[in-house]
């Protein structure tokens with residue numbers, strides 16, 4: 172059906188077809204063009220429909236989570252239909268298929284979540300018992316932890332769909348990653364929430380580029396694009412996530428940041444209804460951070476006890 176990419180041909184960039192995914196693929200292409208002085212036709216963007224895109228009516232947690240947005244794309248990489256794939260690292264499972272690697276992380280955008288509402292200016296401003304929309308288990312739990320009175324309804328679809336739902340009164344507010352809004356040119360819609368109130372998802376705001384391990388051309392092209400600070404922080408957040416499981420039914424948040432003398436890290440797990448929250452913090456040399464985050468993940472798991480995620 173599709174032709175394979177050969178070294179003389181344009182580099183094929185695989186992506187999902189959502190407006191955000193396309194914006195991320197274009198950003199990657201533009202960075203490659205700038206880094207190597209190449210024309211636009213040295214690249215091709217190929218849209219790949221994933222199982223996750225096809226499912227609109229059920230919660231993602233219900234049908235199996237993260238891998239749903241990457242499976243078909245990874246198959247296209249392995250069968251050489253595409254050469255590189257651009258991902259929101261937040262949506263990438265902690266284990267990659269054999270033969271593939273993500274070792275290029277673009278400089279991270281704003282890591283925070285944003286509050287979006289046409290009538291209200293922030294979480295504190297929402298009336299008692301207000302309805303908010305989100306499909307994220309993490310956001311649901313974090314919101315209920317600070318505002319147990321809120322009614323949380325399932326809210327899926329892209330930014331445009333969600334805004335329409337707000338307009339039609341399905342909910343009074345919703346929450347999206349600042350990074351996604353920025354990449355869609357819609358940053359003005361949201362009010363950023365402090366990470367103290369709403370700790371972001373592991374790897375939020377980071378774009379990772381996946382390739383075949385043995386593809387020297389892709390490796391050489393990608394080399395100048397990587398941001399070491401982003402890679403270090405995302406690796407630590409994903410180590411925490413990996414230690415915790417990753418069942419996608421678990422509300423997990425994590426953020427690592429470069430600080431004086433190394434990295435500082437905060438991670439948390441919550442009960443889905445927000446009634447319990449376990450937090451862990453660490454700071455120290457970068458070289459120790461991934462192991463520390465893994466250990467924190469394991470200790471939080473123990474602290475929470477069996478049945479916590481139930």
Ligand SMILES: NCc1[nH]cc(CCC(=O)O)c1CC(=O)O
Nearest residue numbers: 259261347348350351375376377
């Ligand atoms: N799960 C969907 C998803 N994956 C990445 C982003 C936004 C961009 C990012 O966090 O890098 C979003 C939407 C959202 O959470 O608002």
